[in-house]
Amino acid sequence: MIDTHPSLYIAPTLGDALSALGERGAEGAAFAGGTWIMRAPIRHQPLGRAYVALGKIEELQRVDVTPAHVEIGACATHATIAAALAPCSDLAVLAEAAGRSANPAVRSAATIGGNLMAADFAAADLVPALLCLEASVEIVARDGVERMTISDFLLKRQYLACDRLLSRIRIERADRRSAHTRLPLRKAGDYPVAIVSLSARIEAGRLMEPRIAVGSVEPVARRWTPLEAALEGAPIDIAAARHAAEAYAAYFQGREGIEAPGWYRISVLPALIGRALQSLSS
Amino acid sequence: MTLRLTINGRESLAPDDPMTPLVDLLRERFHLTGAKPVCREGFCGACLVMIDGEPTLSCLTPGGLAEGRDIRTIEGLSPAGRLNPVQNALEAHDAVQCGMCFPGMVMTLTHALRRNAAPSREELRHALTGNTCRCTGYERILDAALSAAGALQGGEP
Numbered sequence A: 001m002i003d004t005h006p007s008l009y010i011a012p013t014l015g016d017a018l019s020a021l022g023e024r025g026a027e028g029a030a031f032a033g034g035t036w037i038m039r040a041p042i043r044h045q046p047l048g049r050a051y052v053a054l055g056k057i058e059e060l061q062r063v064d065v066t067p068a069h070v071e072i073g074a075c076a077t078h079a080t081i082a083a084a085l086a087p088c089s090d091l092a093v094l095a096e097a098a099g100r101s102a103n104p105a106v107r108s109a110a111t112i113g114g115n116l117m118a119a120d121f122a123a124a125d126l127v128p129a130l131l132c133l134e135a136s137v138e139i140v141a142r143d144g145v146e147r148m149t150i151s152d153f154l155l156k157r158q159y160l161a162c163d164r165l166l167s168r169i170r171i172e173r174a175d176r177r178s179a180h181t182r183l184p185l186r187k188a189g190d191y192p193v194a195i196v197s198l199s200a201r202i203e204a205g206r207l208m209e210p211r212i213a214v215g216s217v218e219p220v221a222r223r224w225t226p227l228e229a230a231l232e233g234a235p236i237d238i239a240a241a242r243h244a245a246e247a248y249a250a251y252f253q254g255r256e257g258i259e260a261p262g263w264y265r266i267s268v269l270p271a272l273i274g275r276a277l278q279s280l281s282s
Numbered sequence B: 001m002t003l004r005l006t007i008n009g010r011e012s013l014a015p016d017d018p019m020t021p022l023v024d025l026l027r028e029r030f031h032l033t034g035a036k037p038v039c040r041e042g043f044c045g046a047c048l049v050m051i052d053g054e055p056t057l058s059c060l061t062p063g064g065l066a067e068g069r070d071i072r073t074i075e076g077l078s079p080a081g082r083l084n085p086v087q088n089a090l091e092a093h094d095a096v097q098c099g100m101c102f103p104g105m106v107m108t109l110t111h112a113l114r115r116n117a118a119p120s121r122e123e124l125r126h127a128l129t130g131n132t133c134r135c136t137g138y139e140r141i142l143d144a145a146l147s148a149a150g151a152l153q154g155g156e157p
């Protein structure tokens, strides 16, 4: 008789995980925190056939912080990332994204790798934060390592070969400030209707090289490049930034959802830009 | 496949597949019905149990990943019918209404008060972000928890 129950192999090392994923082929899938996969039944999706759990692999849990860069293992949880990055003011956007998403029990389980690999999860907080930090990711396979920008990864992640694994996220540090703002329907513990992540250098009260990413409004987070161009070199003026955001809001096509219609997600963006700027300048 | 779980200090065997949510094993296999599968999404906290001392969503935890770990359910927090200080305080403050959310509330508050003997009301509010109650309005729960502060230092239960 064929066993139709899903299997779960707990990999002790990264090498074992890669071998196991290679052996399982198209039926295999990595299992990190489980907060997305375990909800498959309520999305009316079947569970996979053969999971490879990554939670025991020490090197995937680590967050290494140096003055020049930060490297985050794909299985670091939101709670771990929020604690590790709390002292890094340049990375406030990521610390806030990790420390405010969902609720404490989810933050203790959900991982950065899971957040990035859940391609259907539009409301992932870490994705816009990583976009505005211009993070890069490392993909490992038994025959080598590949690195790519976070933007490239978001385009390619659904087509990642089954024996390849997102292993690490790297962020180069710089003399920048950053902020993360989100609008959940309840004050806390909910998916955000819209997210704005912002990072910029501030010189003589002006925004330099602003990077703005918007999450949860469309199916996949992306940079708001026309607004970035409009705010380049502009003085920090919250009312003016909100007006600019209104002028460029048509850049997005809001996704319809049970919790909010598309137009509403777009209509809150100028207010979120204002809040992000406020927190950047305070 | 047989799962070997340590629940409330006792080793228990479950002939189930490893992706079965822990909450279903607890309730259906071991008849420990304190943890409730309400949303199965990680939103409500009604399914919380302690795993290795940390509040953990049993709806999102596959049984196979709970093997070899110390699982404590609400039933294990009051051995021989002795309520723990949080449970006592909730009863004394008449905080419980339908009771559906309380096994999870007790897990979160017990953990929060073990880590911080003198939390503020705001800190407890933050700790309860993932525990939804549809009956009480939370204020009496917070009153009860604040009154139990300090009573959970120094270990079990």
Ligand code: FES
Pocket: B036, B037, B038, B039, B040, B041, B042, B043, B044, B045, B046, B047, B048, B057, B058, B059, B060
């Ligand atoms: S049932 Fe697990 S959080 Fe609601």
Ligand code: FES
Pocket: B096, B097, B098, B099, B100, B101, B102, B132, B133, B134, B135, B136
């Ligand atoms: S007492 Fe009824 S849900 Fe909390």
